[in-house]
Structure formats: C-alpha cells, structure tokens
Amino acid sequence: MNKVCLGIDLGGTFIKFALLDETLRMVGETASVPTPANQGAGAVIAAMVAGGKALLARHSDVKCLGVGIGSPGPLDLANGVVIGMPNIPGFENVPLRDRVGAGLGLPATLENDANAAALGEYIAGSGAGSKLLVMLTLGTGLGSGIIIDGKVLHGAHGIGAEVGHLIVEPDGEPCGCGQRGCLERYSSATYLARRAQSLVESGRASSLAAVLKTTGQITSLDVLRARNAGDALAAEVWDRAIHLLAIGCVSLCRVLDPDLIVIGGGMAKAGDDLMVPLRQYVQQEHWKLSKLAARLELAKLGNDAGVIGAAGQAWAVFH
Amino acid sequence: MNKVCLGIDLGGTFIKFALLDETLRMVGETASVPTPANQGAGAVIAAMVAGGKALLARHSDVKCLGVGIGSPGPLDLANGVVIGMPNIPGFENVPLRDRVGAGLGLPATLENDANAAALGEYIAGSGAGSKLLVMLTLGTGLGSGIIIDGKVLHGAHGIGAEVGHLIVEPDGEPCGCGQRGCLERYSSATYLARRAQSLVESGRASSLAAVLKTTGQITSLDVLRARNAGDALAAEVWDRAIHLLAIGCVSLCRVLDPDLIVIGGGMAKAGDDLMVPLRQYVQQEHWKLSKLAARLELAKLGNDAGVIGAAGQAWAVFH
Secondary structure, three states, X not given: OEEEEEEEEEOOOEEEEEEEEOOOOEOOOOEEEEOOHHHHHHHHHHHHHHHHHXXXXXXXXXXXXXXXXXXXXXXXHHHOEEXXXXXXXXXXXXXXXHHHHHHHOOOEEEEEHHHHHHHXXXXXXXXXXXXXXXXXXXXXXXXXXXXXXXXXXXXXXXXXXXXXXXEOOXXXXXXXXXXEOEXXXXXXXXHHHHHHHHHHHOOOOOOHHHHHHHHOOOOHHHHHHHHHXXXXXXXXXXXXXXXXXXXXXXXXXXXXXXXXXXXXXXXXXHOHHHHHHHHHHHHHHXXXXXXXXXXXXXXXXXXXXXXXXXXXXXXXXXX | OXXXXXXXXXXXXXXXXXXXXXXXXXXOXXXXXXXXXXXXXXXXXXXXXXXXXXXXXXXXXXXXXXXXXXXXXXXXXXXXXXXXXXXXOOOOOEOHHHHHHHXXXXXXXXXXXXXXXXXXXXXXXXXXXXXXXXXXXXXXXXXXXXXXXXXXXXXXXXXXXXXXXXXXXXXXXXXXOOOEOEOHHHHOHHHHHHHXXXXXXXXXXXXXXXXXXXXXXXXXXXXXXXXXXXXXXXXXXXXXXXXXXXHHHHHHHHHHOOOEEEEEOHHHHHOHHHHHHHHHHHHHHOOOOOOOOOEEEEOOOHHHHHHHHHHHHHHHHHO
16 A cells, blocks of 8 residues: 655645655645635634545545645744744644644644745755755745755754845844844845835836836836836846845855755746846855855746645654 | 774864764873974874874773864865865865875764864763754854754755855955955954954054054954953944854854854953853844744863864764
C-alpha cells in the first residue's frame, strides 16, 4: 500500500489539499475549497477536515501517515497553535494542529505558510538539489522561508526566517512590527504601491495621477505598467524597491551563503522586469572577495508551493 | 583507551593546541607555541605538526582520531586550502589541511577561525545548550560564527556566517570587501577607533586630540576611556558603533532567531560598557510582535574558544 502524507494549505481565500508519496511526488491532483473566512474558526477547521477526508477517499489505495498544515500566523509552532490571523477573523489562540489532526484521525504538524512555500519550491519547484535556499514572497508583505539541507530553519523559538523584517535602513520608515527600516517597508508590492501613491498625492508629476483619480488607489501593477510606459516617477519607485531588495539579498548571502534565492508572490509576475534589475543590483552591491555564488530565480509552483511544502513537512516529521 | 581529537588554532602570534575527549571535555591543559610568522608557510606547518605531536606524546594513554585546524582565511573549506592570510605572509593557496594531517599521520579537517571560536563557546563557554548561537568577535574586523543544533553553519559554498558584511546602511561607508555600509565598518574596534581619529583630525574638540598627539594614533580603548571620563566626541563614536551593532543583532534575530548572541574579541573587554548599551539598543530597535527571545552575553573562553572549537569540529567530522 502506497504511503502518503497529506498537506493542507490554509489561505484567506482558498484551502488547498495535496498528497505526497514517500519520494515526495504528488499523488493525483491538488484539491481546493473556498475558505469560509467569515464563519469563524470552527467552520474553517471543519472545511479543512472535510476536504482532507474527501481527497483521501478518492485514493483508497494509500495509507496516510500524517497531515502537515501550512497556515498564516503568527503561530506557536511548538504547541501547534494559531495566535492570530489578520485575514481570517476568529482565529485567536486556536489549537489548529490538534483540532485538524483529531478531525482526520491523523498525527498533525503545523508550519508557517511562508516556510511551507519555501519547502515546496525546494521539493518540487526551483529549488531541487539546493543546499541552502531562501525564498522571498513579495506580496502584501514580504514573507520568507529558509531551507538548509532540505530542512526548514525555524530558529530557536520558531520565529526565524522573517527576512521581511531585516533592517535595511537605520532609523528608516516605521513598520507595523514596531521596528524601523524593515525590508518589507520598501520592497513588498503593497508598500511599493503605497509609496508611489503618496508621492503622487504630494504633487509629483506622473501618469499615475490619472490612475489614482480613476480607481482611487495605485497598485504595484499600475506602477510597473507606468514604469514600462516611460513614467519617471514610477521608474524611480520600482527601482528603489528593487535596489533595497538587492541589498537585503546581499546581506542574506553574507549571513547564510545560499546557493539559491527564489522570488515568489504576486510581484514575481513582473518576471524579467523584476529579475533583470534585481540581478544587476545584487551583482553591483555584493562583495568582491568571491564571485556571486547564489542564483536568483523566480518561483515555479505559484500557489501550489504551500500545500506541497505542508505535505513535505509532514513527511519530515512523521516518516 | 581514551579517544580524543586534537584541535590546533593558528593565530598570527600563537599556535594553540588542545585535546577533547568524546564528551567534548578537555584532556589536560592547552599548549601554545609562538607562530613563526615571518618564516613562511613551511615553518608554520612544521610548528603546527611538532606542537601537535608534543601534546599527544604527553598523553600516551589516548587514541587520537583526527585533528581539527582553525585558521584565518579566506579558506577553501571543501579542499582544505588557505587561499590567503593577511597576518602571516607566504600563505597563498596552501593545502593546510592535508599537510598538517600528513605530518601528524591523522585525518584532518579545516575550519574558519571565527566558526571554530563560535563552536568553542557552544561546547565549553557561554553557549552550553543553545539551539541557535551567533558569535560576534569585535576586533580588527568583525568576525562571526553561527551554530545551529550544535553544528557550524557553513552555507552552500563555505562562505556563510560573515555577519561583519551584513549591510546596515545603504550606500554607506565603503568596506575593504567592495561593499558599502558593512556592519564591520561601524562596529569593529579598528573602525570605531579610526572614526574617532578622523573626527579629531577634522578639528572636532575632544580629549582624544592629546592622545593622538602623544601616541600618533587612537585605539578603541582610548575611545572607551575618554567616553567614561565624559568626553562628548568619544561618547558619540562609542554610542554609534553600539547602536549599529544592535541593529545588526536585531536583523540576525529576524533572520535566524538565535537564543544566544555571544560577544567576544578585544572589544568585549569593555564588559558592561559594551553590553549595557547594546542590550538597551537591541530592546529599543527590535519588533513588538514578540518579546526579545535572544540573550546577549559576553564570551567566556577568550583565546581558548578557537582551539576548543577546532577540536570539536574534528569530533563532528571524525567520530
């Protein structure tokens, strides 16, 4: 009988499910159900359990050893508890690991969604064979995961791999976390767009002024489009975000010496418009004592990275 | 027969030797000989071999499984080669690991001296029981080592744990490594003293002007003494170095989540004059999402950390 582990990736919009066999290959297809985000934690957990059972029922020829759950946080990993969840109300101090595990009758493990995505890229995406992989997810915030020799770096208290809160500018812009000058405040999609909007609102000339007037807000995609159409303000904002992201990548090279930095999240859809200047800035900013040893690549798995990594983490814990 | 591994720590002034048993406890005392630094690599290697043999000869009741060598760099760890050595001329592309190993008739492993010191503090110093330890050595430069679950973090190409080259200020002061704004340029003993000297030379009023006139240069100890005697310029320079060191420590907490940051090197002799403001700045600069989880402590082993760590690395490789 084929042994598998089940992965469940809890997102604000969808819950995803996948099975990985012992060789970490997917068994069948991923499955997905809408997240009943407005119905409270009980409904969300019920949907996770029902979806997991439904996927396992379609594979009666497998024996499931355990379930790995990827979840937004902050989390208390040691106890499997969700401390809070900005996008899904009602998730305060919920023992998600044990409730989903009990519902499925399986041993369960909880993992941070960004760590799970990094592990997913390591298992089945850009990261195959990497010795030390850092994944940066550029979206609303700047999420990250670090995989060393195939294992998630958790740190001493389960709060490591928060590269979005690497300080890139002393006494820099205040961050929601309470620090100043965090990388996330310069290089995430949200803050890049917010910076463009605030410059336009302060009266700087830009084609983005018309966008703001029409739609009421500027997105990172608007900034990219305007930059590619020759708008100087948009180019300046895009360029600064990528320059500071490159400085963050160089600092990661010095501290961790990765062979691969994977860039994912919504902003990664910019493709070469992101990666070409990013690679140039990293080459420019990094030291001259040795050649740049880290590759910078786009993520390959898109939204599937988290669920594959969640199942992979179950294998790491329950094999 | 008691099994041991031999550690050899190659420094610019002394070569140190120690034996560790299987429980990583020292057997007997450390030994030390002057480094024949001006006589070329051959003489240095001969002194390492002779010193190792002499120590082993004093312990005829042990069986030595291997030798761990701690060395300044840059190093090619995979091949056991010293690429160059600023303080010991004649060490270009020397296969130190294999030559010392052959001389002693023992399997040998080569480790970066800063990594060895961090492992030494983990084994026998401030770091006992730590899950994730970062050691920062504040001296001529800013050396560092990272120990995760008792193992040295090497990164994917053996060039990780260079925290001195974490970028703390974008477009900051140029560093000898070719980057700008490296932590080392703000917080090492050398650069702190150099900054004080350059401010005095530029005409800023300070009691350090008299020191400069008398001795021809200002040291970090001069800066500390002047600061403690109420000199405003010295206080400003000392404070800035520690503030930026604290920002580096906060970034390390976000990326790695250590439970312990150990501060060693010559500047650590400042004791509370360093640690009290450092802890205050780290508290002030770190995020509000969780309590500060890392302790900041002075190193305990002084110059013995490297040789203990070198022997410990031999145990990690040859047990």
